[in-house]
Amino acid sequence: TGAVGLYNVGQSCCLNSLLQVFLMNIRFTGILRRITVPPCAAQKRRNVPYQMLLLLEEMQCGKRKAVSPINLACCLSAYRVKLFVQYDAAQLFLTLWNLIKRQMKKPELVEELSYLYTICVQEHLACQKCSSETKRNSSMLTLPLPVLDSNSDMLKTLEDCLQYFFRPEELTDHNMCFCEQCGRKTPFLQSMKLVHLPQTLTIHLKRFCFEKSAYVHKLSHYLPFPQDLDFNAILTEDQCQADDNEKATWQYELFAVVAHSGSTSCGHYCAYIRSLTECKWYCFNDSEVCQVWWDDVKCTYGHFNLHWGETAYLLIYMKKHPQ
Amino acid sequence: MAQWQEVQSLANAYLEQVHQLYAGAALPMVVRQCLAAWIEDQNWRQAAEPLSSHARMLFHSLLALLGECLGSPGLGDEDFMLKHNLRKARRDLQAEFDECPEKFANVVANLLQEEQRILRLGQAGGQGGAAPAPSTPQESNREQQIQRRLAEFHVALQEAERAFRHLEDLQDTFDFCFKVHYLPGEDRTSDPQYAQQVQALQAKLQILDRQRREVLAQMQQLLGRSETLRDFLQEELGAWRERQQRACLGATVDTRLRPLETWFTELGQGLFQLLQLLRALGDLRQKVTYERDPLKAETPLLEQRLRELLIYLLQRAFVVEQQPSMPNTCKRPLVLRTASKFSVRARLLVCLHDRNHRMEAKIHIDRDPPKIKGFRKFNILTSNSKTLLAGDSPQDGLVCDFQYLTLKEQKDSRSGKGSKGAGEGPLVVTEELHLITFTLAYAYCGLELELETSTLPFVIISNNNQLSSAWASILWFNMLSTNPKDQQFFSTPPPAPWPRLAEVLSWQFESVAERGLSREHLLMLAEKLFGSKPSPESTLAWSKFSKDGASGFSFWAWLDGILGLLQEHLKQLWKDGLILGFVSRKQEKKLLKGKRTGTFLIRFSESILGGVTCTWVEHPESGPPAFRAVVPYTTAELVSLALPDIIHDYQLLVEENIPENPLRFLYPDTARDEAFGPYYSQRQEGNLMEQKKYLNRRLIRVSSRQANESWQTEEELVAATENLETLQLQPGGLGTQQPGDVAPLQPGSSGTLQPGGSGTLQVTSGNLGMLQVMTGSPGTLQPGSPAMLQPSSPGMLQVMATSPGTLQPRSSGTLQPGPQGLEPLQPLQVGSGVSEVLQPGIGELEPQLVLQLVPEGQGTLQVLPRGLGVLQHVGPEDQRTQQVGPGAVEPQLVLQLVPEGQGMLQVGPGGLGTLQVLPGGLGTLQPVARDAGMLQQVGAGDTGLPPPVLGAVEPLLVPEGQGMLPLELRDTESLPGSQDVQELLHSLVEELEPGSGMLETLEAAELMPNMLEAMDGGLEGLGPGLAGSAALVDPCDPFLPQLEDPTLPAVSSLFTATDFPPLHIDANDFQ
Secondary structure, three states: OOOOEEOOOOOOHHHHHHHHHHHOOHHHHHHHOOOOOOOOHHHHHHOHHHHHHHHHHHHHHOOOOEEOOHHHHHHHHOOOOOOOOOOOHHHHHHHHHHHHHHHOOOHHHHHHHHHHHOEEEEEEEEEOOOOOEEEEEEEEOEEEEEOEOOOOOEOOOHHHHHHHHOOOEEEOHHHOEEEOOOOEEEOEEEEEEEEEOOOEEEEEEEOEEEEOOOEEEEOOOOOOOOOEEEHHHHOOHHHEOOOHHHHHOOEEEEEEEEEEEEOOOOEEEEEEEEOOOOOOEEEEEOOEEEEEOHHHHHHHHOOOOOOOOOEEEEEEEEEOOOO | OOHHHHHHOOOHHHHHHHHHHHHOOOOOHHHHHHOHHHHHHOOHHHHOOOOOHHHHHHHHHHHHHHHHHHHOOOOOHHHHHHHHHHHHHHHHHHHHHOOOHHHHHHHHHHHHHHHHHHHHHHHHHHHHOOOOOOOOOOOOOHHHHHHHHHHHHHHHHHHHHHHHHHHHHHHHHHHHHHHHHOOOOOOOOOOHHHHHHHHHHHHHHHHHHHHHHHHHHHHHHHHHHHHHHHHHHHHHHHHHHHHHHHHHOOOOOOOOOHHHHHHHHHHHHHHHHHHHHHHHHHHHHHHOOOOOOHHHHHHHHHHHHHHHHHHHHHHHHEEEEEEEEOHHHOOOOOEEEOOOOEEEEEEEOOOOOOOOOOOEEEEEEOOOOOOOOOOOOEEEEOOOEEEOEEOOOHHHOEEEEEEEEEEEEOOOOOOOEOEOHHHHOOOOHHHOEEOEEEEEEEEEOOEEEEEEEEOOOEEEEOOHHHHHHHHHHHHHHHHHOOOOOOOOHHHOOOOEEHHHHHHHHHHHHHHHHOOOOOHHHHHHHHHHHHOOOOOOOOEEOHHHHHOOOOOOOOHHHHHHHHHHHHHHHHHHHHHOOOOOEOOOHHHHHHHHHOOOOOEEEEEEOOOOOOEEEEEEEEOOOOOOOEEEEOOOEEHHHHOOOOHHHHHHHOEEEOHHHOOEOOOOEEOOOEEHHHHHHHHOOOOOOOOOOOOOOOOOEEEEEEEEOOOOOOOOEOOOEEEEEEOHHHHHHOOOHHHHHOOOOOOOOOOOOOOOOOOOOOOOOEOOEOOOOOOOOOOOOHHHOOOOOHHHOOOOOOOOOOOOOOOOOOOOHHHHHOOOOOOOOOOOOOOOOOOHHHHHHHHHHHHOOOOOOOEOOOOOOOOOOOOOOOOOOOOOOOOHHHHHHHHOOOOOOOOOOOOOOOHHHOOEEEOOHHHOOOOOOOOOHHHHEEEOEOOOOEOOOOOHHHHOOHHHHHHHHOOOOHHHHHHHOOHHHHHHHOOOOOOOHHHHHHHHHHHHHHHHOOHHHHHHHOOOOHHHHHHHHHHHHOOHHHHHHHHHOOOOOOOOOHHHOOOOOOOOOOOOOOOOOOOOOOHHHHO
16 A cells, blocks of 8 residues: 655656556556456557556555656557657546557446546537427536636636536527527527536646637636535536436545646646545655645645646546445 | 654554564664664665665665674673674675665665654654554644644755755766766777667666656655645734734734744745755756756746745745834824824744845835825835844844834925815825835845835824724724725725624723623623614624714714723723623613612713713612612713722712612622722821821712602712711711701711812702702811802802802702602793703703702802703793703702701792792792691792792802892801801701791701601692692602603613613603
């Protein structure tokens, strides 16, 4: 047990942080340990889940303070995840997850993995002229939450962001859609209803904004998030499309925070993870790991006047009462 | 303490874990013990890394040290076993790890780490109790957390420095090898040795790269942790600012900066150290760099982040330690007076500076003045800049202390009107907020920036009488403002939530007299403000708090008046809880109702600025309890006689001529002397044997009243006697001297006093029907001093005897008009004009009549009706007049004044019920004989007299009256001045006798309460015509319907009618 660091092998702080989030998740490692070992060495080298498993073993067996993820990094580079490139953690998370899923051969594991991470929503699009409505089920790996509202005002809390995200939106003017019944472009009401939430819920705080076309800058303002998150308290009845049994499980506890410091052009990632076995928080800065407290995690809320400090970027919540 | 020592001092449960740890460990405990200090000093973790040459070096050092141990003389023969074990251990280690020293390094590193873990658990468990704590040590209070984190931060910083030095070594080695072996100019590709060397170089570079990344990771971690510390310190500083603000308002809180200063300095120091480390890292990159050098991208990033953190910390660390205040009003800071000295002090909590660099602090007033029309501008006189002083001792910190500053208003030449903001701007002077801003050019370790901090807003006044309302502004601002720099706060001052206001008001009392307001006090204040019980949502508007109300003064002015009174006179009593203080009349009745007769409480007047009074309860033999209160004492009175002494000596003249102190038990039931004993001032013990030129004298306060229980008010008698003791020594003496006459003189008793030199006796009787005259010692009366009478309240009648010896008619005239209330029937003697005269009293709270008798000039009696509505009405129309003074009125019985003890009742002419005393009065005096039970009417001729008198009243009654005097009076004048008053009176009485016929009984009739009874009796006997005059009589008298009479004016409560619902007198109270 305990936490083991990962050496930085070339701007790999982002990868390291995500790997820690995966590997500290005992539900994920429970699946990972059951993968089929690829038969030959070449395949082993190129198999992401297998390399992750090797890394996990290495981290857990040795009493070393940190191990080097160089083999996994090499393996990933075959899939165009290169070293010495600064990635966006949310994007890398999706890439990594998809690689893992694709390379897990057993269908039951794939299913379990999907179930563990996938959010299901139902998108509604209703014509405001006739009442025709189209629904579409879709799934997501993260909830990409804006941190500014449509007027570019800062949202105050994570709960506000979630509410804003699930708020119905009117599509008017040049956003109008073509309605088949009306036979012309009409205003629509677009809304999203939550159908299912996974065991491991990843929330992506979109802490950046595009200003003057190409220039992206980071939003480091204060945005608190709770340790305990109850979706039933956040969403209204008509923002959900789930039965009571499902809803009863929508009680979450914070598991990890992937935090970013620096600017959009250059920066550093680290991960704050609550060990599920010890119930202690750790901070992973590449090879440096140390025990921290909730107060340290709170420092990633952001700050109105400080732009270079750590701010939470990905929040990973876990269900309190797994089914 | 070294780690191994600490481990050994662990509790057994944890020691057991340590034993288990070493049971199977490759490092025997004996070696650990033997080389404890050395082992702890090495960086095993570093050495444990693959390919580290460090591990081999450490391993061999260890073996060598063990060898030394074995050979050292310190181990004698008795340590034979120890030697044996060490030798064995050395052999085993060498055999096991010679090939792979990194493994050994790893083993040791892990053992040390595990020891630390057990140590933490053990220490946490030891604090929290015996049970081993499986969880992490509890983060207890914030202060401990900060200290623990600061310690951890320093440890981590040292580790980072160690890692950095290791990196330097690695780099030097690499650099050397590289320069020696790498020869890019030549084509050596074929040379296998060269290839090998290049490969080795490559490997070294790998290690170097990894070490660089590790050091960077460590720094990232350090910065992350210091951000938490930054937030903690920021939080603590915020809490301190709040405390400082509360302290300014009078709360007693800890505003020491020392802990914060220590923390800020420690963190600042650590961060500056880190900054230097980062710079050194940058230097390393200058020497050796390579493709994808992590230092290249990350060092600037780290430095950026670190600088931002440092700047933030320094900016917060510059604080105003002492808000601007004037030395003489230090309990009310933030109020400055132009041209008066004040001081203000700022401090930089990060106590780091370069001694070679002078840092200058400057102050500016209103750097960004609000755009308010008429906003006054000021200059700070004397210097506005100062070098930041680093005190000689490091404990002093970095302080810029500005003392002896003064403010001078800038005359604005353009406006041409000076800068009188009051008339022009929307804000009055006391609502105009000013700020002083400090700036400091800070430079340290290559970091330069300008720090800035501002005081809380303050008010600038030009006169001390603005102090109270300026302070109200300061209270309001600091209680409610969310922005400490909001100079326009009073453009739209927010209302104050009651709970917050209550707290702040309580602090005012706490800071003045060390005792805050209780829940009951606050409840009373809330009811006063809101008219009902406050809800947590109740709010009070600024204008209602600070602007004058209908009562003529604001709530705050009233409260501040009480604060002033406490400060000056009642501090100790308030502090010790003897003053109930804020009690409404209703509440006071509730409290006292069930208590013994003579139970009293002390409360603040609600209608007089800075007044305090006593209310006591009496339980008559039948009927409801009666509550009585004295006219509030203010600073004017308390300055000459302290409240405990007033209470101690207070006298009430009651029946049977025995004056008594009605104040017997302090609510709830502490005996008076027990409660107040410690506060009485020292008595001057008179030595009777000694011949003195003067008698001692002591001031006491006396009230007299009629027996009639229905009267709510008492009169207060202030008599100054000389030599009270003497009087007391001769109880009855005076009485004896006076034959049968006027009982009212009671020796010992009441205030018999005599004005020694001045001769001014003032007797103020509140309501009474009683006459009191008291001369202490007759002989002492000094006829000569004419001036004696002083109308204390404007409405008073005064009679003054100008010339001694001579009775002046007026004096007799001193009679005062009876209370109207009683007799509706009454005659009318007073013209409506009169009623006005009476009205001056109206404003006063307790409508009472105050009679003042000044005996001095013997002739001079003064009776002043103070408050009363009491006058007689003239015809029915006049009834209005009665009501005129809303405040004024408690319907009271008519006053009867018997000048000096004659004990005379006076009935207005014409048989009016109203008592009036007419100047001509003597003639008009009517002795009531007890026995006789008769009221006597004034002769018809007299009736004519009264009106003039009344008219005369406002000024002084006299002149007209004089003309009216009956012959008899004139005769009295002829009496020798030297005579005692009593004698004089007596003689008057005798003279009267013939007329009255009732004289024999006269003595009895004296002011005594029973007189009323007598009167009652008399009334019965009287014909219907007389019945009117009976009005004087007790309201309880079935014949007198007045109480129920709706036309009776209501007694005003202590407050003005607009603010507070008037109290209606409950008829039950009388019956």
